[in-house]
Amino acid sequence: MLTIIIRTLLIYIFVIIAVRIMGKRQVADMQTTELVTTLIISEVASLPMQNTNQPLLSGFVPILLLVAIEIIISIIMMKSRRFRTAVIGHPIIVIRDGVILKEQLKRLRISFEDLYSLLRQQEVFDLKEVRYGIIEPNGSLSILSRSHPDSALLKSSRDIEDELNKIEEKEETE
């Protein structure tokens, strides 16, 4: 039992350091790769914790490797937009000028109820207030309200819309 206690402490400290090195994100803001890495690390760490027959290195080495891969992927994603899109996807407009874009919702497999729930969490109770509703790659909903003045944010949303239109045109021609 003492062995288990010492192993648990060592693995706990090691995982804390590993996750700290990976960077700070709340679970809701995690990208796909970060979420996958965190889940796998927790599984891998638990094995030598419970099974004293298994060497600690069999837990430490995979965790080190996962953290290294995660950091490398995040660096590549910073440098390559295409890679970033391939790995985590891109934001998708689901509400435009108060109108829900049903096709986009269908594509994302999000129901109306889910969307309304996300809107309420953003304290939006009337669709007419919404100029743009954008589902981010991590699944959260960003709202640009009609009352918001023209700003760089709006311009970036127009860029998103332009990009979206290009993607749609490309999909149609394919």
Place this chain on the structure above:
Amino acid sequence: MKRGIIAAVFLLLCIGITAYEYIYITVNTDSFVTMLTTAENEIEHNEILSAEEISKRAEHRFEDAERMLNLFLIHSEVDFIAQNLSKLSRYAHAGSTAEFLATSSATKKALLSLSRSEAPIIENIL
């Protein structure tokens, strides 16, 4: 950039540990298998004392290697080999050729299995 360097260090560490483990296990298991094969030949030719001496040598050498092997491998697998090696010299001393050969064969299989399971081949990966 700092995180990039950390990632590179972690990768090198993983590769270093893996390479060291693979080489250590392969070299050691090969030498133990050779010793056991020699001991088997000796006992088959009724060279009991020689077989006993080789078995004892193998047992002591494995005790030295055991600590490092336990860092890398499942402890029960290492213990199984250690237990078998400790039996061999007693079987040789008692002149129990059949038990000696059976235990030696099982130990050799376990040693080869250890080194084979570390190889990055398709069967192990899948």
